[in-house]
Amino acid sequence: MSVKITMIGTGYVGLVTGACFAEIGHQVICVDKDIAKIEKLHQGIMPIYEPGLDELVMRNVKNGRLKFSTDVEASAKGRDAIFLCVGTPPHPETGAADLKYVYAAAVEVARGLDGFAVIVTKSTVPVGTNRQIFEIASKYAKSKDYVAVASNPEFLREGAAITDFLEPDRVVVGAENQSAAKLMRAIYEPIVSEDVPFVETAIESAEVIKYAANGFLAVKLSFINEVSDLCEAVGANVSDVARGIGLDKRIGSPFLHVGPGWGGSCFPKDSMALHRTAKDYGVTMRLIESAIVANDERKLSMADRIKKHCDDSLQGKRIAVLGLTFKGQTDDMRESPSLVIIPQLQREGATICAFDPSHPEGVDGMLPGVTVCKTPDELCVNADALVVMTEWREFRSYDYQSFAKSMNKKIAIDLRNLLDEKTMITAGFESYHRLGE
Ligand code: NAD
16 A cells, blocks of 8 residues: 655654655655755665665656655645654753754644644654644644644664665554555555564554663663773773673664764654653653763763873874764764864874764864864875774775875874774784773
8 A cells, every 4th residue: 555655854754764664555745844964865866875875765756756845834735644754953051952943843743734643753752752742733634633743752773774664673553543554554565574563552652662771771882882891991891891791682782882982863862852752751760870971971071081092182183084074974073072082182282184984064163273174185195193993984984005105103092993904003003992891
């Protein structure tokens, strides 16, 4: 069954999932308020970097199943399902999810409805939001009977977003209205299989699932980062320890990779929002609170570590940074560890040059004073240390011999344990430092 779907918000989630819905046979309109973004898409230019996205979008535009618009109200007419995929950033004072974009979109969508449609929330929203959306939409729609809601949290990861969406571990849907639940089953029918369970829950459970999942992963990452520090102190190796514990099926290997602290558009804001919700309901959640504190401290401790490897002084030193985004294979800079570590290095007197393969937009504003190189070749010239900040796969195949040759001091500090000691020493580095070893 082909379903008429509108995506409100054409960012990472709205664009990827909208294109994927078109790919599995639905008729999709992706809407965004950002005129420049939609204009770019009309010209075939992707507003974000995501592997495989251009081909997916172009193919579905060509076959007529994927369209773009800037008009929310008009795009809500005559549709079966309208997915809200707008941002839910943390409120600057409270850390709670700021729902102003979600509620504003719900009002506009409701105004446009000319018949029954399901308003589906894909944005990550705290408990109670879907019921609030139902109240708002019922108030602004021409008829209360036009409105039903469903919660459908999204679990895709940037950098692997298309596969994650088309081959998910599970699909979660929270709905009370039977027509809404039936429509959601029809939408996901091509994706759901024996290996991909369709998890139907109460609306509140679906809302909690998303935060609990991200909260759990954040705790897991903070845990392995702390284990890494212990490994260093006692002479153990964190990679061996991670493998040794990850092979236990009760624990699992993913998310046991040590790093400079977790970032991105989801973990920091979702763990803060989870903590906030618990507080609002009078529930103590010490683990998530500790994971947040440990992560903030971890990012700062990375600057100390770099300083230590540079003879305990960064004054007048030139530090070459490989990677700026919060992880590899994405151009997303949101809450990236680089945004904490680099300013701390600058405060200690270092000058920074950096290269990131995705050429993220707006680095000048986010990291003033950083010289951004267009190619990796110029990065290391006269540098006093090379720091691997992000785990881009392509960094493994760079020419470290020529990097080392052009450096003032041949020191490499790998905050992702991405490279290999033997290769780096053979390439001419005098010292190569990893985490947790
Ligand atoms: P984003 O900032 O990339 O995209 C949001 C888009 O919504 C923007 O383009 C913005 O212009 C648009 N927008 C805002 N208000 C609008 C309105 N009224 N009408 C039309 N467009 C509007 O955000 P994102 O990363 O796609 O995240 C969206 C939601 O999905 C968030 O709640 C996030 O937590 C959640 N999520 C994100 C990811 C991820 O990896 N990025 C994964 C899972 C869930």
